[in-house]
Amino acid sequence: MNKIIRKRRLSENVFEMSVEAPLVARSRRAGQFVIVMVDEEFGERIPLTIADADPEAGTITLIFQTVGATTMKLAKKNEGDFIAAVLGPLGKPTSIRGENGEKPGRVVCVGGGIGVAPMHPIAQALKAAGNEVTIIMGARNAGLFVMKDEMAAIAGDRLVLVTDDGSSGRKGLVTDPLKELCERGEVDEVIAIGPPVMMKFCALATKPFGVKTVASLNTIMIDGTGMCGGCRVSVGGKTKFVCVDGPEFDAHQVDWDLMLKRMGAFRPQEIAAKEHECNLLKAAGL
Amino acid sequence: MTPKEKMAIAPQAMPEQDAKARARNMNEVALGYTAEMARCEASRCMQCPAKPCMQGCPVAINIPGFLAAAAEGDFAKALKIIRRTSLLPAVCGRVCPQEKQCQKFCTMGKLLKDVDKAVAIGRIERFVADLARENGTEETVECAPKTGKRVAIVGSGPASITCAADCAKAGCDVTMFEAFHKCGGVLVYGIPEFRLPKSIVRHEIDNLKKLGVKIETNYVVGRTRTVKDFLAEDGFDAVFVGTGAGLPKFMDIEGENLNGVFSANEYLTRANLMKAYEEDKADTPFWHGKRVAVLGGGNVAMDAARMALRLGAEKVYLIYRRSMDEMPARKEEVHHAKEEGVEFHILENAKRILGDDNGFVCAIECLRYELGEKDASGRRSPVAVPGSEFTLDVDTVVVAVGNASNPLIPSTTEGLEVNKRGNIVVDPKSNMTSIPGVFAGGDIVLGAATVILAMGEGRRAAQGILKYLGVHV
Numbered sequence: 001m002n003k004i005i006r007k008r009r010l011s012e013n014v015f016e017m018s019v020e021a022p023l024v025a026r027s028r029r030a031g032q033f034v035i036v037m038v039d040e041e042f043g044e045r046i047p048l049t050i051a052d053a054d055p056e057a058g059t060i061t062l063i064f065q066t067v068g069a070t071t072m073k074l075a076k077k078n079e080g081d082f083i084a085a086v087l088g089p090l091g092k093p094t095s096i097r098g099e100n101g102e103k104p105g106r107v108v109c110v111g112g113g114i115g116v117a118p119m120h121p122i123a124q125a126l127k128a129a130g131n132e133v134t135i136i137m138g139a140r141n142a143g144l145f146v147m148k149d150e151m152a153a154i155a156g157d158r159l160v161l162v163t164d165d166g167s168s169g170r171k172g173l174v175t176d177p178l179k180e181l182c183e184r185g186e187v188d189e190v191i192a193i194g195p196p197v198m199m200k201f202c203a204l205a206t207k208p209f210g211v212k213t214v215a216s217l218n219t220i221m222i223d224g225t226g227m228c229g230g231c232r233v234s235v236g237g238k239t240k241f242v243c244v245d246g247p248e249f250d251a252h253q254v255d256w257d258l259m260l261k262r263m264g265a266f267r268p269q270e271i272a273a274k275e276h277e278c279n280l281l282k283a284a285g286l
Numbered sequence: 287m288t289p290k291e292k293m294a295i296a297p298q299a300m301p302e303q304d305a306k307a308r309a310r311n312m313n314e315v316a317l318g319y320t321a322e323m324a325r326c327e328a329s330r331c332m333q334c335p336a337k338p339c340m341q342g343c344p345v346a347i348n349i350p351g352f353l354a355a356a357a358e359g360d361f362a363k364a365l366k367i368i369r370r371t372s373l374l375p376a377v378c379g380r381v382c383p384q385e386k387q388c389q390k391f392c393t394m395g396k397l398l399k400d401v402d403k404a405v406a407i408g409r410i411e412r413f414v415a416d417l418a419r420e421n422g423t424e425e426t427v428e429c430a431p432k433t434g435k436r437v438a439i440v441g442s443g444p445a446s447i448t449c450a451a452d453c454a455k456a457g458c459d460v461t462m463f464e465a466f467h468k469c470g471g472v473l474v475y476g477i478p479e480f481r482l483p484k485s486i487v488r489h490e491i492d493n494l495k496k497l498g499v500k501i502e503t504n505y506v507v508g509r510t511r512t513v514k515d516f517l518a519e520d521g522f523d524a525v526f527v528g529t530g531a532g533l534p535k536f537m538d539i540e541g542e543n544l545n546g547v548f549s550a551n552e553y554l555t556r557a558n559l560m561k562a563y564e565e566d567k568a569d570t571p572f573w574h575g576k577r578v579a580v581l582g583g584g585n586v587a588m589d590a591a592r593m594a595l596r597l598g599a600e601k602v603y604l605i606y607r608r609s610m611d612e613m614p615a616r617k618e619e620v621h622h623a624k625e626e627g628v629e630f631h632i633l634e635n636a637k638r639i640l641g642d643d644n645g646f647v648c649a650i651e652c653l654r655y656e657l658g659e660k661d662a663s664g665r666r667s668p669v670a671v672p673g674s675e676f677t678l679d680v681d682t683v684v685v686a687v688g689n690a691s692n693p694l695i696p697s698t699t700e701g702l703e704v705n706k707r708g709n710i711v712v713d714p715k716s717n718m719t720s721i722p723g724v725f726a727g728g729d730i731v732l733g734a735a736t737v738i739l740a741m742g743e744g745r746r747a748a749q750g751i752l753k754y755l756g757v758h759v
């Protein structure tokens with residue numbers, strides 16, 4: 001049982017929660033995630049990235065978007081409530097340029113939608129390791145940006161906002177500024193986190209320039225420890241388990257189309273569960 | 287009674303749910319003996335002085351001893367005898383491959399020229415354990431005075447349960463760490479309810495708690511904390527690693543990543559641990575397969591195939607590349623699967639899996655096989671018949687071709703020796719690994735094996751730990 005210490009609504013359907021998990025807070029590193037269960041007996045296990053951690057207070061911060069039944073149940077919980085389980089930290093930590101043997105350089109972080117949240121600790125670590133960090137944030141409209149101030153604090157004037165409708169920053173897609181930076185030869189490495197389609201197009205955008213591009217994959221998971229194979233993807237023609245071999249992979253090697261298809265495996269059931277949960281929320285006046 | 291008279295007693299059949307009905311429900315298939323049946327079956331034992339049956343039992347239960355007590359109707363005494371060497375009789379009585387172990391060597395079976403007519407040792411074992419559990423008459427075990435020694439147990443499968451119990455009984459302060467939200471290992475996530483009710487596993491975990499074992503679920507050792515942290519910083523004096531063989535193998539064939547292709551671990555975990563079959567309550571979705579192909583021939587494959595029926599499949603094909611004789615699954619499970627309507631495709635193997643435009647499975651292409659020369663394992667190896675391809679229309683494929691060991695602990699524990707298959711190497715007497723104070727046992731050492739072997743390993747490791755800690759027992 002893990003207590004919710006703080007809850008904030010960041011936008012219409014994005015929430016931030018600080019949850020008690022002292023051991024995870026102590027050992028987690030940028031890029032790692034936890035598996036969360038809202039209730040024990042019939043609950044689902046869902047992966048969420050550790051967006052931040054406070055080892056002294058023994059808490060981790062999760063930022064999530066309500067997309068289906070479980071994330072909606074989580075959003076219903078309030079400060080002081082408990083969630084059934086937090087398991088982690090899972091996955092391999094991000095290999096931070098400047099700490100991993102490579103010289104610090106010019107790194108572009110591309111965060112799409114909620115993907116900005118998991119990007120935050122990575123961008124922080126990249127900056128701390130001496131890289132020049134550019135952050136490109138994309139959203140459908142201005143109201144959907146999360147953590148803009150936190151990201152601005154890291155990137156300063158190297159923060160680029162992009163919206164589909166032009167309601168904030170540039171109108172267009174995150175791949176537009178990304179391509180321009182690559183064309184000007186100003187990029188040593190790219191990290192992309194966001195919807196799979198966005199990551200796929202980031203990979204396509206950087207490929208012609210031969211710029212190293214890393215993507216953090218968000219497949220369906222159950223155990224998160226390498227036991228079920230449900231999170232498998234094909235990378236460079238080889239089957240990999242996202243929970244233990246990832247979540248980050250060379251974006252140019254990922255079979256994106258296969259991954260996109262696999263993420264739709266349970267869509268009909270998920271939609272039914274979401275409607276059910278929505279009706280419950282409506283009934284509860286939320 | 288003379289041996290002749292004993293031979294004339296009819297072997298007691300196990301009462302079972304009707305095959306058609308049970309193939310659509312999750313309740314236990316085998317209903318268990320009545321006291322009368324247990325006594326009668328036990329009275330078939332001839333008390334052979336050489337006790338050949340005991341050689342077949344990996345933990346050397348005093349079989350004739352407990353059968354004599356059972357035949358007299360003293361079931362409490364029978365259980366006490368079993369408990370001296372086995373911690374989990376209600377589990378082993380259900381899932382041991384008896385026809386390859388104790389019952390294989392039974393004189394009665396030999397005399398009647400049929401291993402199925404051996405004394406039903408496992409069923410009697412199950413009966414006496416169930417009786418005591420249901421009536422609440424299990425003996426309470428007293429722990430030795432506290433030694434002040436602290437033992438960390440990683441994993442909560444049968445190896446870990448046994449090691450934890452033995453260390454706690456000897457007066458150690460024991461904490462068990464399990465990655466999942468429920469304890470029991472394969473007993474809860476793999477073996478289905480219809481073969482091993484989860485309430486039995488829960489009962490054994492409750493017994494551990496009564497012994498003072500502390501349990502930390504949702505704790506993944508190697509990530510949350512490491513084995514070395516336990517020893518260096520967290521004040522543990524010894525660590526037992528019983529993390530099992532939880533890494534699913536795939537076949538590396540075309541189409542294996544299509545939607546609708548599952549490892550047996552995923553398929554069974556969704557259904558068992560996550561309770562996906564209780565669709566209106568569970569949040570974890572399950573896959574509505576109508577035509578299911580299961581690849582493999584072991585217990586895992588049988589469980590997946592029979593689970594598929596219970597989840598509403600109309601057709602279930604079990605595809606196995608060797609012959610019926612080589613099938614490693616327990617005989618009873620094979621028999622049950624056939625009765626329930628699983629179609630056996632023997633000497634056939636998947637070549638590739640075919641998908642539709644949206645990436646969902648639509649068919650499986652197989653090849654026929656013949657038995658060729660004997661291979662290193664002494665089994666005749668199957669050889670593909672060229673040009674024998676044929677396809678089966680399926681919407682689900684479950685791959686149950688084995689599990690390898692999970693690399694998480696070895697990869698996060700510097701200096702821990704593993705063999706080329708990734709299994710942890712231990713001293714055969716004490717189960718100590720290459721790191722002093724770190725012990726291991728069960729599937730992580732043996733490769734995918736059996737419950738009773740895992741239990742035996744847990745016992746041996748506990749002895750090793752106690753000796754290492756200088757605790758006298």
Ligand SMILES: Cc1cc2nc3c(=O)[nH]c(=O)nc-3n(C[C@H](O)[C@H](O)[C@H](O)COP(=O)(O)OP(=O)(O)OC[C@H]3O[C@@H](n4cnc5c(N)ncnc54)[C@H](O)[C@@H]3O)c2cc1C
Binds near residue numbers: 071
């Ligand atoms: C390593 C990892 C880290 C993640 N970190 C975060 C995070 O920090 N914040 C966050 O909001 N989400 C994160 N996700 C995604 C999150 O796990 C899913 O949104 C969640 O499982 C959905 O559960 P649900 O029951 O609410 O919705 P479901 O009913 O399961 O799904 C609803 C809809 O969301 C889609 N969906 C399902 N699973 C995923 C997924 N894994 N990723 C994207 N879409 C999905 C479905 O296709 C469906 O359309 C992460 C995923 C992974 C693998």
Ligand SMILES: Cc1cc2nc3c(=O)[nH]c(=O)nc-3n(C[C@H](O)[C@H](O)[C@H](O)COP(=O)(O)OP(=O)(O)OC[C@H]3O[C@@H](n4cnc5c(N)ncnc54)[C@H](O)[C@@H]3O)c2cc1C
Binds near residue numbers: 464507589
């Ligand atoms: C579907 C299926 C059917 C089977 N049927 C039979 C049968 O009929 N008869 C029979 O005798 N045997 C059967 N077996 C085999 C038997 O279940 C195993 O041999 C036995 O359970 C092994 O026990 P174990 O204690 O070594 O590990 P497991 O039972 O595998 O338990 C290991 C536990 O460790 C946990 N763990 C792993 N890594 C970590 C970590 N890093 N930190 C914390 N926890 C961790 C896992 O979550 C798991 O709970 C079957 C196996 C399967 C999969």
Ligand code: SF4
Binds near residue numbers: 346387
């Ligand atoms: S533990 Fe297994 S092998 Fe031993 S007597 Fe019981 S059923 Fe037979």
Ligand code: SF4
Binds near residue numbers: 405
């Ligand atoms: S071999 Fe069979 S008959 Fe003989 S003692 Fe063992 S169980 Fe009894």
Ligand code: FES
Binds near residue numbers: 224226231
């Ligand atoms: S989530 Fe099960 S193997 Fe990755």
